[in-house]
Amino acid sequence: MTNNGANLGFEQKLFQAADKLRSNMDAAEYKHVVLGLIFLKYISDAFEDARKDIEKEYSDPKNQFYVREPAERYGIIEDRDEYTSKNIFWVPTKARWDYLQKNAKQPTIRKLVDDAMDGIERDNPSLKAVLPKNYARPALDKQRLGELIDLIGQSA
Template identity: 60%
Template structure:
């Protein structure tokens, strides 16, 4: 009896990863583009995780049956921006300037490399366990900013 089994898990982003690598292929060395792509994937992942928890908190703050519920709009805003609410849920705190939507909005700009470097630095400042770990060389002259912007879009 023949079975069609694959080793490994289907993570759901393999095609996107391949497309991202394809956009860079031929424009920078393969050893370099993997770092570019992996750094962006990490940035997108933590931003998505942050946004998911943010939406959950928002729904809990608005739900009268939730222990988080409050009518006070100012309290809601403070809770949504409280770093401890995210850390308690094992979610990295992502400062506003490092959130994917903010970065994506600047993707067409020639300064996108600097924007990403600053986002990585901001994430490291807010999350000491990541200090010195994240790549911060997206503004280097050898990296095509048009293609980088396309990756971010």
């Protein structure tokens, strides 16, 4: 934690979210739920930061790499190699945090999170068989999962 206590609000909210999940789940289980989502948020944020830098680079007429055509520029911005060359994990569109947060209240959110984890593993071989992919299990309340996604999205 930082010396100025800036993380205190986030930590408190995170513990509140964990308490909500804990009501119907063993601590050994919910820690994986929470940590998996935090990891997903972290790599999605790193991806989005890199995406903004790439977009800026190819959108600036003064830059030597400027691309005039928006469709061509979009193709470059969505090119996996642009990210992996910068040691950034490629995050597929439906695995990006903004997509998951927009769908947090959908009845299919548990499957969407599992699919996101599968997509990240598929596109990043170094993560193969590492990420949790058990969000679709019936014991995990979809409403609480959606609330946790919103909470992590608001706090970080």
